[in-house]
Structures are given as structure tokens and as C-alpha cells.
Amino acid sequence: MAVLDPRTDAVVIRIVYDGAPMAGKSTSVRALGRGLGSHMFTPAEVCGRTLYFDWLDYTGGLFEGHRIRCQIISVPGQATLAPRRRRLLESADAIVFVGDSSPAGFDADRGYLGGLGRVLEQLPGPPVGIVLQANKRDHAQAVPLAKIRSMLDDMGMRIGVVESVATDGTGIREAFVFAVRLALDRVRELMRTAQLQTSRPEVDSAQELLERLKQAEDGSMDYATAAGLIHTRLSDVCPQSIVSRALEQTVRDNEAVLQPVNGDGYVPTPPDERVASGMVWPPVSGRTVLQELTQAGVQLRCSPQGDWSGAVNGRWRIHSAASEVYGALEEGRTVLIHSAQIHAANAREKSVDRCVVLAGDGRGRYRLWQITRLIDGAPVA
Amino acid sequence: MANEKELMDVFGKIENDVTGVIATAVVDLESGMTLAAKSNRPEFDLAVASAYNSELVKQKMKIMRALNLKSTLEDMLLTLSDQFHLIRFLPGGTSFLYLAADRSGTNLAILRNSVGKHVAALS
Numbered sequence: 001m002a003v004l005d006p007r008t009d010a011v012v013i014r015i016v017y018d019g020a021p022m023a024g025k026s027t028s029v030r031a032l033g034r035g036l037g038s039h040m041f042t043p044a045e046v047c048g049r050t051l052y053f054d055w056l057d058y059t060g061g062l063f064e065g066h067r068i069r070c071q072i073i074s075v076p077g078q079a080t081l082a083p084r085r086r087r088l089l090e091s092a093d094a095i096v097f098v099g100d101s102s103p104a105g106f107d108a109d110r111g112y113l114g115g116l117g118r119v120l121e122q123l124p125g126p127p128v129g130i131v132l133q134a135n136k137r138d139h140a141q142a143v144p145l146a147k148i149r150s151m152l153d154d155m156g157m158r159i160g161v162v163e164s165v166a167t168d169g170t171g172i173r174e175a176f177v178f179a180v181r182l183a184l185d186r187v188r189e190l191m192r193t194a195q196l197q198t199s200r201p202e203v204d205s206a207q208e209l210l211e212r213l214k215q216a217e218d219g220s221m222d223y224a225t226a227a228g229l230i231h232t233r234l235s236d237v238c239p240q241s242i243v244s245r246a247l248e249q250t251v252r253d254n255e256a257v258l259q260p261v262n263g264d265g266y267v268p269t270p271p272d273e274r275v276a277s278g279m280v281w282p283p284v285s286g287r288t289v290l291q292e293l294t295q296a297g298v299q300l301r302c303s304p305q306g307d308w309s310g311a312v313n314g315r316w317r318i319h320s321a322a323s324e325v326y327g328a329l330e331e332g333r334t335v336l337i338h339s340a341q342i343h344a345a346n347a348r349e350k351s352v353d354r355c356v357v358l359a360g361d362g363r364g365r366y367r368l369w370q371i372t373r374l375i376d377g378a379p380v381a
Numbered sequence: 382m383a384n385e386k387e388l389m390d391v392f393g394k395i396e397n398d399v400t401g402v403i404a405t406a407v408v409d410l411e412s413g414m415t416l417a418a419k420s421n422r423p424e425f426d427l428a429v430a431s432a433y434n435s436e437l438v439k440q441k442m443k444i445m446r447a448l449n450l451k452s453t454l455e456d457m458l459l460t461l462s463d464q465f466h467l468i469r470f471l472p473g474g475t476s477f478l479y480l481a482a483d484r485s486g487t488n489l490a491i492l493r494n495s496v497g498k499h500v501a502a503l504s
Contacts, residue, residue, distance in 0.1 A: 035385065035417075035418075059428070060413070060414050060415065060428040060431070060432060061409075061412040061413035061414040061428075061431075061432050061435070062412075062413040062432040062433060062435060062436050063412065063413075065436075067432065068412065068413070068414070068432075168386075169385060169386070170384050170385070170386060171384055171385075172385070173385045173415075173416050173417065174384060174385070174416060176414075177409045177412060177414045177416055180409075180412045180414050181409070181411050181412050184411070184412055272473075273473075273475055274410075274473070274474045274475045276411065277411065294473075329446060363451070364449065364450075364451040
């Protein structure tokens with residue numbers, strides 16, 4: 001859990017690299033260390049396999065006037081070491097899930113991601129964001145990104161995706177910085193709810209973490225299996241049904257009949273990943289949605305009533321009513337907070353997979369956007 | 382968004398145009414973390430410079446909002462007694478290029494032209 005360390009006035013966050021065996025976790029952390037000018041520490045390793053963890057300590061960036069100290073840790077991927085993996089995952093403020101893009105590795109990814117999701121679900125406090133670092137993109141038969149996204153949809157996981165080739169360092173820094181942003185969204189939420197503690201970090205060095213893990217080992221295999229952290233190989237994602245394709249087409253057709261009404265050809269700027277912290281709800285998972293919107297691009301259409309809407313990859317619907325435009329940032333932010341409170345209060349009934357964003361509209365005003373998930377091409381209630 | 386390798390290539394091209402480059406980084410605006418960094422002087426702490434310059438940019442953007450300015454921030458030029466510091470947004474607006482150069486080795490026009498040219502090529 002993140003803390004504000006009074007000794008250094010730094011916010012201390014923990015980024016944990018997770019993934020199946022041989023996916024490239026240690027290689028990624030090592031490459032990151034090279035780029036950041038920090039040395040990776042590995043307590044024990046056998047034939048290139050991590051037994052406890054890899055550790056990298058890096059201070060950089062600035063958050064609300066505080067330096068950001070990152071404890072960067074990779075977990076051991078082997079199924080027999082799952083207790084250690086679970087304990088490390090539970091301490092994360094953000095996860096970089098290193099996925100193996102090779103066809104064989106892709107099967108393992110699904111099992112490991114499922115286990116990760118179950119562990120994170122049980123954690124108290126604001127949600128822990130995940131970045132999927134799709135590794136080994138240089139593999140001749142690398143699984144297409146669309147298939148990876150389809151797998152994530154099937155699993156109900158809202159995750160940002162960054163492509164990488166860990167062996168040559170491509171995409172490593174980008175995935176890390178994205179994870180830091182997710183962690184800072186979590187820290188902001190901890191601050192807002194007065195849960196951010198001012199104290200020395202619970203674990204302050206690799207040596208302390210090693211001792212802590214060793215102390216906690218007794219009988220801990222049961223602890224891991226209780227959470228379902230097993231190496232599961234499942235079949236590939238099922239192809240989309242004819243029914244779901246038809247529904248997607250219907251949504252696309254509905255969007256297509258709407259035409260811009262503005263004579264000057266004005267189209268508001270859709271929200272993207274530049275949106276500042278505090279302007280997106282939910283704070284962590286909302287940002288991953290924005291990342292996907294940015295990557296995919298959004299084509300907006302205007303209804304005769306002046307509402308703007310669009311669909312993204314048949315996966316998300318974005319909408320902003322004509323009345324949701326505000327001249328002052330604070331005015332828009334008040335509405336954003338009110339909207340977030342309503343959705344949070346009714347999360348079980350109506351607000352599954354929704355994101356609310358306040359963003360500049362390109363004309364110096366601020367527009368509130370509602371982004372909702374499409375299931376089988378149809379909006380979720 | 383360009384990857385780290387492409388950004389490092391851009392740093393190299395800028396150094397070919399401009400003499401006296403001390404350090405260059407591409408910085409994530411939100412966190413102040415570097416996405417790519419190259420320093421030619423070990424004593425120049427680029428991570429610290431990047432972090433605090435992200436705060437500088439955010440403050441400038443706040444000022445623009447307070448003044449209700451509709452324009453966009455393209456670059457920021459800072460002149461020290463012996464150095465030039467240049468900040469220029471990358472396409473997308475989530476990150477910026479930060480460059481420090483020795484004032485005796487170049488001038489603002491060359492610096493600004495070179496950075497503008499190579500950053501535009503990233504889009």
C-alpha cells in the first residue's frame with residue numbers, strides 16, 4: 001500500500017510485474033533498470049528462474065509536490081511458488097502484467113490473469129490498476145492485439161495494453177510509466193478518502209522484503225491455492241457468435257444515421273488519455289478505458305438534439321448530452337463528482353463498466369462524457 | 382506514441398543539429414517520469430529536472446485556464462545565464478520534450494527549429 005514517507009517527503013508506490021513463467025518479467029525489469037540507471041537486485045535465481053522476486057528502486061517524477069519513489073518488483077511465475085506471488089501481488093499499487101504473445105504463452109496468460117483478478121478483487125481500498133504489457137511482439141506468430149483484447153473482454157477485465165519486446169527494451173518504459181500513472185490515480189483516491197498513511201514504508205528494501213517473505217512462508221501453499229493461483233491452461237477465446245456480430249452492426253448503423261448538425265463542421269474533442277487525474281471516474285479503471293479510446297480513435301456524430309456520441313471498436317459507447325457543457329472547470333467538476341456519486345451508489349443496479357470524464361471540448365469549455373461498455377455490441381443497462 | 386528507441390533516435394538527430402546539448406528527455410506530463418532520457422553530463426540530474434519541469438508545465442497550463450485562453454501551449458523557452466532550456470509538447474499532448482543546452486554553443490533559433498522539426502516527425 002502506498003505511503004507518504006516523512007523522512008524523504010516522497011510518495012512510495014509499488015509496481016509489481018506479474019505474469020506466467022518465461023513471459024519476460026525479469027527481462028522487463030532488468031531492461032527497465034538499464035534505462036533508469038538503477039541496478040536490479042535478485043535474491044535467488046536458479047537457471048534464470050526467479051525464486052523470490054526481482055527488486056528495483058527508483059525515485060523520479062513528482063506528485064502533488066512530492067517525489068515519487070517506486071518499488072518495482074517482479075514475482076516468481078512458477079506455479080509452485082504461488083504463495084510468494086500472492087503476497088507480492090497483495091502489496092501492489094499497480095500491476096504490469098507481462099503477457100506472452102506467442103501462441104503457446106497466450107494460453108498461460110489467461111490462467112494467470114484470472115488468478116491475478118481474483119487476488120486483486122479481495123484487496124481493500126481503491127482498485128489496483130493493471131497494464132498488460134504484451135511481450136514478445138517480435139514473435140513470428142504473435143497473437144494479434146484484437147485477440148488479446150477479446151480475451152480480456154471475455155474475462156471482464158478492463159486493462160490498458162502496451163506492446164513490448166523486452167529483449168531489446170521496446171515498450172518497457174512506456175508500460176512502466178503507464179503503471180505509475182495508474183498507481184498515482186490510486187494514491188489520489190487514498191488521499192481523497194484520508195487513507196494515505198504518513199509513515200515509513202512497511203518494507204523499505206529488498207533485504208527487508210526477503211526476510212518478510214521467508215517469515216511468512218510456513219504452510220503458505222494453502223494460502224495460495226485458496227485464491228485459485230494455479231497454472232491453468234485454457235482453450236483459446238471462443239470466436240464471436242453471429243448474434244453478437246449482428247448486434248454490433250446494429251449499433252454501428254444507428255451511429256451512422258446521425259449526422260453533424262453544426263453548420264461550421266465543429267466536432268468536440270473527445271476525451272483521451274491526457275485527461276488529468278481527478279477528471280475521470282472511476283479513477284484507475286477509467287484511465288485504462290481512456291487509453292483504449294486514444295489508441296482506437298473515436299468518430300463522433302451529432303444527434304438532431306445536439307447530443308454527441310460514438311462507438312469505439314464495437315466495445316464502448318461514448319456519449320455527451322448537449323446540456324453537459326460547462327464554461328468553468330469547477331462547474332463541470334461539481335457535476336462530474338455528483339454523477340460519480342450516483343453511479344457509485346447504484347453500482348450493482350446500473351453502473352457496471354461505466355466511465356465518466358470531464359474534458360476540454362476544443363472551444364475552451366468543458367464537456368462531460370459518459371462512456372459505457374457494449375456487451376455483444378449492445379449497451380449495458 | 383513513439384517508443385523509447387524512436388525517441389532516442391530523435392535525441393541523436395537534435396544533437397547532430399545543435400552543439401552544446403547537455404541533456405534531453407521526453408517526460409510524461411502527469412507523473413513527471415521520463416519516457417526516454419539522455420544526459421551528456423553526469424552531474425546534470427535529468428530525472429529531477431524532468432520531474433520539476435512537468436510541474437512547471439502544469440502550472441503554465443493552469444495559468445492559461447485561469448486567463449481563459451483558448452490557445453494551446455506549443456513550447457516554453459527558458460534562458461539561464463549559461464544555458465537554454467526548451468520544453469516542447471509531443472504530438473498527443475501527454476508528454477513533452479525537455480532539452481538543456483549550453484548557451485555558448487548555440488542560439489535559440491537553431492535550437493527551436495531543430496527540436497520543432499524532429500518532434501513534428503514523430504506524429
